[in-house]
Amino acid sequence: TILEVVKENIIAVYKTVSYQNTVENIARTDLYSELNSAEYLYGQGKKTIDKYTTSTVCMFKITNLEETNKEYNRETGNDMITEISKFISGSISSEYVFVRYMGPKFAIVFSGVDVDAVVEFVQELKNNIENLEIEEVMYEDEEDEPRYVKPKLNFVLTTYYKGTALESVTKKLEEYLDNANANESDINNI
Numbered sequence: 001t002i003l004e005v006v007k008e009n010i011i012a013v014y015k016t017v018s019y020q021n022t023v024e025n026i027a028r029t030d031l032y033s034e035l036n037s038a039e040y041l042y043g044q045g046k047k048t049i050d051k052y053t054t055s056t057v058c059m060f061k062i063t064n065l066e067e068t069n070k071e072y073n074r075e076t077g078n079d080m081i082t083e084i085s086k087f088i089s090g091s092i093s094s095e096y097v098f099v100r101y102m103g104p105k106f107a108i109v110f111s112g113v114d115v116d117a118v119v120e121f122v123q124e125l126k127n128n129i130e131n132l133e134i135e136e137v138m139y140e141d142e143e144d145e146p147r148y149v150k151p152k153l154n155f156v157l158t159t160y161y162k163g164t165a166l167e168s169v170t171k172k173l174e175e176y177l178d179n180a181n182a183n184e185s186d187i188n189n190i
Contacts, residue, residue, distance in 0.1 A: 030100040032078045033085035038101045042166060045097035045109065050162050052112030057160045058122060059173040063185060064152040065104040068134075072149060075137035080151055084129055091125060105177060107170060115159050115189060122187055126153050130185075154180055155187040 028037050036045070049055050062080065069077040081100075088098060088108070097109040110118050133148040156176050160169050176190060 032081040033100045033106075034082075035085055035089075035098060035100045035106070038099055038107070038170075041097060041099045041101075041107060041109070041170070045099065046166055048095065048097055049109050049111050049160065049166070053162050054112070054114065055160045055162075056110040056113050056115045056118045056157055057166075057169050057173060058108045058110065058118065058155060058157045059101060059170065059177060060106055060108075060126075060153050060155040061177045061180075062104040062106075062151055063154050063182060064149070068149050072136045072147065076134060076149065079137060080134045080149065083132055083134055084151055084153075087129055087132065088125065091128075101170070101174070105174060107173075109160065115157055118157060119187065119189070122155055122157065126155060126187060129153060152185045154184050157187065157189045 028039070029035070030037060062084065065077050065080060068080055085098075085100070085106075088106075092098060092108065092110075095111050097107075097111065099107050101107045129151055130153060131150065133150060136147045136149065138144070138146050154177060156173050158169060158173060160166060172190065176188070
């Protein structure tokens with residue numbers, strides 16, 4: 001009976017390690033943002049994050065991306081993703097983990113930084129990004145003057161504690177953004 005329990009525990013550990021290796025190796029780079037995917041966050045990124053006892057997890061959503069894709073075109077939406085990603089990448093430390101989470105959602109983990117220290121920076125970042133003007137991508141046969149669109153972002157922040165489930169934290173943030181009013185463009189701390 002004891003050997004059977006030990007065998008089951010060894011199998012459970014093996015499956016967990018195998019799953020972890022799969023998650024760590026499945027990370028890929030997003031075509032438009034040139035950022036790592038969410039899988040990177042849970043694998044390689046978590047190693048950087050867990051160097052610190054606490055970190056701030058920030059998730060944001062480009063709330064007008066779908067509208068931009070419909071009203072202008074998908075290429076203009078892709079340019080919006082690219083410009084926002086470049087702007088943020090150039091504004092944050094390499095110790096921070098910045099990924100394209102899924103669709104219009106992105107995550108930044110401010111490794112070792114308290115939420116209160118991040119709020120002002122995120123507010124400034126949000127203001128700067130929302131002042132960007134993304135030029136409409138025009139097709140060769142179009143003769144109209146190009147229009148411009150400004151991104152709209154909704155941010156949510158929370159604290160991550162080393163040793164807790166990062167997936168649960170990001171899931172909670174994602175649910176908040178998914179259930180927020182489509183016109184909401186704030187910075188919330190949950």
